[in-house]
Amino acid sequence: MPELPEVETTRRILEPHLLGQKIGRIKHQDPHKYRRTDLAQGRTVVSAGRRGKFLIFGLDKNLELIVHLGMTGGFRFEPASHLRVTLELPKQRLYFTDARRFGKWWVVDAGDYSGLPLLAKMGPEPLSSDFTPEKLQASLAKTRRTIKDILLMQEAVAGVGNIYVDESLWQARIHPLRRARSLKPGEIARLHHAIRDVIGRALEKGGSTLSDNSYQQPSGEPGYFQHEHQVYQRKGLPCLRCGTPIERIAVGQRGSHFCPRCQVNK
DNA sequence: AACGTACCCTGCCGGC
DNA sequence: TGCCGGCAGGGTACGT
Numbered sequence: 087m088p089e090l091p092e093v094e095t096t097r098r099i100l101e102p103h104l105l106g107q108k109i110g111r112i113k114h115q116d117p118h119k120y121r122r123t124d125l126a127q128g129r130t131v132v133s134a135g136r137r138g139k140f141l142i143f144g145l146d147k148n149l150e151l152i153v154h155l156g157m158t159g160g161f162r163f164e165p166a167s168h169l170r171v172t173l174e175l176p177k178q179r180l181y182f183t184d185a186r187r188f189g190k191w192w193v194v195d196a197g198d199y200s201g202l203p204l205l206a207k208m209g210p211e212p213l214s215s216d217f218t219p220e221k222l223q224a225s226l227a228k229t230r231r232t233i234k235d236i237l238l239m240q241e242a243v244a245g246v247g248n249i250y251v252d253e254s255l256w257q258a259r260i261h262p263l264r265r266a267r268s269l270k271p272g273e274i275a276r277l278h279h280a281i282r283d284v285i286g287r288a289l290e291k292g293g294s295t296l297s298d299n300s301y302q303q304p305s306g307e308p309g310y311f312q313h314e315h316q317v318y319q320r321k322g323l324p325c326l327r328c329g330t331p332i333e334r335i336a337v338g339q340r341g342s343h344f345c346p347r348c349q350v351n352k
Numbered sequence: 353a354a355c356g357t358a359c360c361c362t363g364c365c366g367g368c
Numbered sequence: 369t370g371c372c373g374g375c376a377g378g379g380t381a382c383g384t
Contacts, residue, residue: 087376087377087378088378089378139378139379154378154379155378156361156377156378156379157361157376157377157378158361158362158363168362168363184361185361185362185363186360186361186362186363186376186377187360187361187362188360188361188377188378188379190379203380204378204379204380229354229355230354230355231354231355235355238378240378240379247377247378248376248377248378298363298364298376300363338356338357339357339358339376339377340376340377340378341375341376341377
């Protein structure tokens with residue numbers, strides 16, 4: 087599923103194709119999921135940014151086109167199955183495919199995220215200097231939730247989803263069901279480092295393409311970080327640190343993979 | 353206010 | 369072999 091590394095990889099690839107280009111028609115059949123996109127037609131793209139898992143394309147006339155890829159959304163340079171949106175540009179077309187249709191588009195006045203409350207309260211970018219162990223500690227201290235829950239909520243840190251939470255918790259040797267506010271300073275320091283390390287390495291590899299093949303770069307090329315997963319979708323396989331079989335449990339509604347020996351729920 | 357849960361959606365998988 | 373129920377999960381709505 088697209089998380090920060092996949093969304094940022096998409097952003098970097100799309101940026102040169104969009105900057106300075108005037109958007110023509112945007113064709114789709116689902117106005118509920120692709121809201122007000124008529125307002126982007128005829129506008130020129132002036133920036134291509136990202137916040138957490140949201141792509142934010144700045145347009146002239148002080149507008150922004152915001153895209154969330156959901157579970158299976160992705161841009162393609164060529165038509166593909168599960169085509170949902172076609173975006174016409176002067177020299178090419180961009181296609182948006184989304185098998186499970188959890189992806190959404192919005193057009194808003196620049197910076198007005200009143201219709202996207204999650205974006206408004208998004209936590210620090212994990213690879214920025216804004217993300218510090220102190221800020222992480224402060225976020226974890228004010229909740230009774232588990233560490234897995236709070237990391238998925240995007241307010242403690244932006245852009246981390248199910249894959250990279252599991253990978254980060256494994257690297258930091260923290261059980262997913264630990265109460266967030268019970269983490270000791272040393273554990274928070276390990277977790278902070280693990281999140282930055284995992285997200286950074288995943289980004290270098292172009293993200294993860296899972297067995298369902300849903301995430302692809304716009305060219306159709308996959309990501310390569312799935313080959314470096316330590317726990318995600320490795321249930322029953324030996325922990326690559328200690329050999330104990332990886333377990334899978336439900337946390338909230340999410341599958342969670344962890345090593346019962348390395349990650350003890352104290 | 354904070355937390356838990358149902359829901360959205362559809363391809364895929366396992367069981368029969 | 370083919371059908372079908374259940375599962376996966378980011379984000380949101382809603383009830384407690």
